[in-house]
Amino acid sequence: MMISARTSGKPVSHDRRAFRQRFYPDITAREWNDWRWQLRNRIRDLAGLERIIPLTEDERTAVLRRQDALPVGFTPYYASLISRDDPADPIRKTMIPVQAEFISSPGEMVDPLGEDPHSPVPGLVHTYPDKVLFLVTDFCATYCRYCTRSRMVGAGEYLPDRNIWTNALDYIREHREVRDVLLSGGDPLILSEDRLEWLLARLHEIPHVEFLRVGTKIPAVMPQRITPRLVKMLKKYHPLFFSIHFTHPAELTRECARACARLADAGIPLGSQTVLLAGVNDDPSVMKALMLGLLKMRVKPYYLHQCDAVAGSSHFRTPISTGKAIIRNLHGYTTGYAVPTYMLDAPGGGGKVPLTPDYIEGREGDTVLVRNHQGDKYRYVDGERNAQHPTSKHER
Numbered sequence: 001m002m003i004s005a006r007t008s009g010k011p012v013s014h015d016r017r018a019f020r021q022r023f024y025p026d027i028t029a030r031e032w033n034d035w036r037w038q039l040r041n042r043i044r045d046l047a048g049l050e051r052i053i054p055l056t057e058d059e060r061t062a063v064l065r066r067q068d069a070l071p072v073g074f075t076p077y078y079a080s081l082i083s084r085d086d087p088a089d090p091i092r093k094t095m096i097p098v099q100a101e102f103i104s105s106p107g108e109m110v111d112p113l114g115e116d117p118h119s120p121v122p123g124l125v126h127t128y129p130d131k132v133l134f135l136v137t138d139f140c141a142t143y144c145r146y147c148t149r150s151r152m153v154g155a156g157e158y159l160p161d162r163n164i165w166t167n168a169l170d171y172i173r174e175h176r177e178v179r180d181v182l183l184s185g186g187d188p189l190i191l192s193e194d195r196l197e198w199l200l201a202r203l204h205e206i207p208h209v210e211f212l213r214v215g216t217k218i219p220a221v222m223p224q225r226i227t228p229r230l231v232k233m234l235k236k237y238h239p240l241f242f243s244i245h246f247t248h249p250a251e252l253t254r255e256c257a258r259a260c261a262r263l264a265d266a267g268i269p270l271g272s273q274t275v276l277l278a279g280v281n282d283d284p285s286v287m288k289a290l291m292l293g294l295l296k297m298r299v300k301p302y303y304l305h306q307c308d309a310v311a312g313s314s315h316f317r318t319p320i321s322t323g324k325a326i327i328r329n330l331h332g333y334t335t336g337y338a339v340p341t342y343m344l345d346a347p348g349g350g351g352k353v354p355l356t357p358d359y360i361e362g363r364e365g366d367t368v369l370v371r372n373h374q375g376d377k378y379r380y381v382d383g384e385r386n387a388q389h390p391t392s393k394h395e396r
């Protein structure tokens with residue numbers, strides 16, 4: 001039986017130089033390696049797509065039907081990771097629309113996480129007591145077809161706006177319970193160093209803000225952005241963590257490794273966030289290759305997200321049992337650091353709910369029956385009788 005490199009989970013080595021010479025013959029390596037060139041030259045329409053990738057009829061129709069839905073857009077660098085002849089290519093599926101996007105399924109919503117009602121001022125989502133999500137822009141270097149925030153990203157309406165930012169900063173200053181600010185969007189690393197620093201500096205000087213995070217997909221889709229200049233600026237604002245959106249082992253290129261190394265060398269702890277996607281990374285061997293590959297780049301797998309029920313995403317969603325099987329295939333079989341927490345974002349603003357496979361089989365009096373990763377049963381004498389449960393307090 002032929003096992004393709006894709007499904008076996010082994011990263012495919014792409015010849016990005018050959019890709020550049022074929023599709024961008026007049027472009028120098030210097031231009032190609034300049035993130036602003038990558039951004040300016042994103043593939044954004046039917047002509048741009050068809051110049052590089054022979055589209056299927058389904059993809060072609062979907063691109064034409066799309067109208068005011070989530071735009072198509074990805075960098076030439078990311079395009080070079082796509083296999084041109086394979087409509088089932090995992091990265092291609094996440095970037096090029098198909099008509100299944102227009103199907104609405106039960107339970108799907110435009111704002112599945114109920115973020116809008118939790119937004120006290122534009123650009124901020126305050127769902128949890130001590131942390132806020134700060135949506136700094138609606139631009140991304142690439143638009144993922146399954147994006148939870150497809151209702152707002154890429155609309156070109158929410159430019160980085162000083163007024164919106166100033167109001168959001170005022171809110172954070174006035175809410176002393178907020179000790180953790182997560183910058184997301186859109187992608188914060190689309191901003192220039194100056195704008196990003198303006199924001200980071202103001203957040204950093206708020207005494208009760210003790211922890212800053214940047215949520216980004218840039219190291220996977222436009223690693224050229226992680227320049228020495230950017231990193232030099234970022235490291236002034238510690239403790240600063242990065243949550244990086246990764247999807248498939250094919251993203252773990254030399255360029256990506258260099259970007260992660262620069263960030264890690266600047267003392268920025270790196271975590272990954274991966275959305276579980278049918279036909280893209282829902283194979284245990286693909287997920288394992290991704291998680292282990294990330295560890296080699298000093299990225300700690302943080303969350304594996306159950307795909308949110310955003311309108312038109314049913315072709316991407318897997319049953320929860322698939323995610324649990326993937327976690328079971330990791331825990332006990334490889335480095336514990338490689339095992340992310342599997343998370344469901346409860347629809348309607350309920351927040352994140354961990355979906356841990358259950359290793360507890362039951363209880364007999366004081367004895368708990370557990371099953372290990374190999375399925376063997378063990379008994380553990382539990383001190384439940386003497387327990388004094390701490391009540392969960394939410395200090396204000």
Ligand SMILES: *Cc1c(COP(=O)(O)O)cnc(C)c1O
Nearest residue numbers: 125126127128131132133182352
């Ligand atoms: C996910 C999320 C956060 C961050 O949650 P962590 O579990 O701390 O990573 C914060 N605010 C909102 C609204 C979120 O959805």
Ligand code: SF4
Nearest residue numbers: 140143144147186217
């Ligand atoms: S990078 Fe994030 S915010 Fe942007 S389109 Fe993808 S999932 Fe959505």
